Amino acid sequence: MSGPYQGSAARLVAPGETRVMEVGTMAPGPQIYTANHLDGSLTSPCRLGCG
Numbered sequence: 001m002s003g004p005y006q007g008s009a010a011r012l013v014a015p016g017e018t019r020v021m022e023v024g025t026m027a028p029g030p031q032i033y034t035a036n037h038l039d040g041s042l043t044s045p046c047r048l049g050c051g
Contacts, residue, residue, distance in 0.1 A: 009030045010023040023030060 008022050009025045010032055012021045012023070012032065012034075014020070023032070
């Protein structure tokens with residue numbers, strides 16, 4: 001990671017390594033919300049062509 005961070009605070013990897021997200025912070029105790037309990041039934045109105 002580049003910038004003022006001292007290093008990676010978290011590295012999240014999707015099954016099959018299809019997506020990777022690295023999070024850097026200078027603050028202690030980062031919290032990650034993954035929404036693993038959601039079943040996909042909620043949809044965004046933007047899936048219908050917002051913007």
